[in-house]
Amino acid sequence: MNLNALWEYANPKKFIQTTDRVLPWVAGLAALSLVFGLIWGFFFTPEDYRQGSTVKIIYLHVPSALMAINAWMMMLVTSLVWIVRRHHVSALAARAAAPVGMVMTVIALITGAIWGQPMWGTWWAWDPRLTSFLILFLFYLGYIALWEAIENDDTAADLTSILCLVGSVFALLSRYAVNFWNQGLHQGASLSLDKEENVADVFWYPLLVCIAGFALLFIALVLLRTRTEIRARRMRVLLARERMGA
Amino acid sequence: MGLTVSDLTIARGGIRVLEGLSFALGAGQALVLRGPNGVGKTTLLRTIAGLQPPVSGRVKVPADALVYAGHADGIKATLTVRENLGFWAQAFGNSDITGAMEAFQLAPLGERPAGALSAGQKRRLGLARLLVTGRKIWVLDEPTVSLDVEAVAMFASAVRAHLAGGGLAVIATHIDLGLSEAQVLDVGPFKAKPLEHDDFDGAFL
Amino acid sequence: MIALLIRDFRLAMRAGGGFGLGLAFFLIVVTLVPFGVGPQSTLLATIAPGILWLGALLACLLSLDRIFALDWEDGSLDLLATSPLPMEALVTIKALAHWLTTGLPLVLAAPVFALLLNMPTEGYRPLIISLLLGTPALSVIGTFGAALTVGLKRGGLLLSLLVLPLYVPTLIFGAEMARRGAEGFDTTTPLLMLAGITCGTIALLPFASAAVLRVNLR
Structure with missing residues (x-):
C-alpha cells in the first residue's frame, strides 16, 4: 500500500465521507464487545479466592486506565502530524480525543478508589500509580483549557500541539519521580507476558474482550467528536466569511 | 539592498485578506500603502517584517536589515527617555543615540521617565528608535498617529534623510507626508476573493 | 543580550514588587502555616522542607505572568522579535531575569524562613542546594507557560493550570532532597535527579518557549 494514500484522509471532506461508512460499524462493534465482555466478566467468572467479587472491577478499571494513557499517546501522535504536515483533521482529532481521554482517566481513578477501599482499607492512597x-x-x-482559551483555531492547534509534546515529556518524568517518591501498594501490572502469575485465564479472556470494547468505544467517540469539530470549525469559517461580506 | 514581494497572499485570523500582491523597492525608495481600515495593511506589514508567515508567495528581505514599528512603541514607563532609547540601540548592537535624540527633539526630555511623556512625545521616542537601530529597511505602521504638524515634519525629514542614506521604507499611513518621491500603492484592489467552497482541505477556509 | 537583562532588572527594581513581592509572599505562606497546622515545633520541623519548597514554588508562580505580559502590551515583544536577538536567546534571558529577581532572593531568604519553622540546622545546606538547583527549572518552565498564555486576556489562572503539573518532577525531587537532608539521610539520588531535570529543561525548553512565542506573535 502506498503510504501517501493515507494522507488523503486528512482532507476533512474525505474524512467525513469515510467515517460516514465506518462509524456505525465501529460503534456497533464497541457496544457488542462491551456488553458481551462486561456480562461475561461480571456474571460468568468465579470469585477470586482472596479478593472476592471486588476483583471484577478490573473489567472497568484496567481497560479505562489503558485507554487513558493511549488517548494521550494518540494526541501526541496527531499533534506531531499537525506540527509536521499541518493537516487540520489531525489537530482536530487531538482536540476531540482529549475529553474522552480525560473521562477515561476519571473512570480509572474512581474505579481504582472503589477497588482500593476493600483491598487497602482506604479510598485514596498516595500510591505512585x-x-x-x-x-x-x-x-x-x-490541555483542554488551553484549547478553549484561544480564539484563533490555527494558533490554538499550534500551541496545544507543543504543550502536548512538552507535557508528554514531563508526564513521563512525573511518572518516574512519583515512583521514586513513594514505592506504593499497587499490585504489579495486570497485563504482562507472564500473565499466569497475575491473572488467571478465566479472568483474562473477558478482560481482553473488555479492553477491545473500550478501545473500539474510544475510536468511535473520537471519530464522532472529530466530525463534530470539523463541522463546528466549518461553521465558524462560514460565519466569519459572511461577516467579511464575501 | 532591496525588498521584493512577489505574489503574496496573507491571512488574518485564518481568513485571507489580501492576495496577489507584488512590488519591489530598491535603495533610496519608499512605498506608501493606502487602503481602507481593516483591509489588511497591518497584516501585510507584519508579514513583511517576518512576524507572521504568508499564506503563499514570497517576501525577500536581506538578513538582519529590517526594523518594524507597529501601533505600540515598546516604551517602558519607568525608564527614562534616554534609557529607553539606549536599550534599543544596544539591542541592535549600537550605542550612539544623540543623533536620534536630536532628530526628534528629545534631548530636553532625556532624563524624564517615559511614563510622564505625552502621547505625541512617546510617539516621537518610538520613531527615534528607528534611527538608533541602524537598520536599512523601515516597516512602519501608521507612524504619524498622535503627532502634531511640526512632529510630522520632523518625521518626514527623518524618512528623507534615511532614504538619502540608501535606506528604504514601507509606510502605511492616511495622511500626506509630503514625500513626493514615494511611490503609492493602494492595496484595496488586492482584496482576497473567497475560495471555492470545496477547495483543498475541505474548505475550512 | 546583556542589555535586555539589565533592562529587565532595572524594570523589576523600579516597578517595585520585582524583588519584594515574591519574598513577601513567601514570608506570608511561612507565617500562615503554623496558624493552619498548630504551633508544635516538632510537627513544624517535620513539614518545614515541604512547606519551604511549596512556598518557593508558589512565589515563583505568582510573578510568571509578568515575564512577557508587559512587553506584549506595550509592543516591545514585536520589536524584540525583529531585533538581532534570536527568540531562543530572548526567552532564556527572560527566564534568567525572572530567576534573578524571584528565584535567587527566595534561595537566599530560605534559611531565615527555615529558622521560623524550627528546621534542624543540618538540613539547611541540602535545603539551600536543592532550592538553588531547582528554582532555575521553575523559572524556565514558567517562562514556557508564560509564552503559551501571553496573548490571552485572562491568562493568569490558565497559566497556573498549565505550569503546575509541569512543576511536579522538580518539586518531588527538590522537596525529597530537602526532606532527606533534614532527616540526616543521604541526598545523592534526589540531588542528581534534580540537577538532571534542571539541566534538561534549561537545555531544551527554551526552544519550545521560542516556538510558542513565535506562534503567539503572529
Missing part, C-alpha cells in the same frame, strides 16, 4: 493518574488528569485539564 494513582498519583500518576491524578497528574495525567491535570495534564488533560490544562
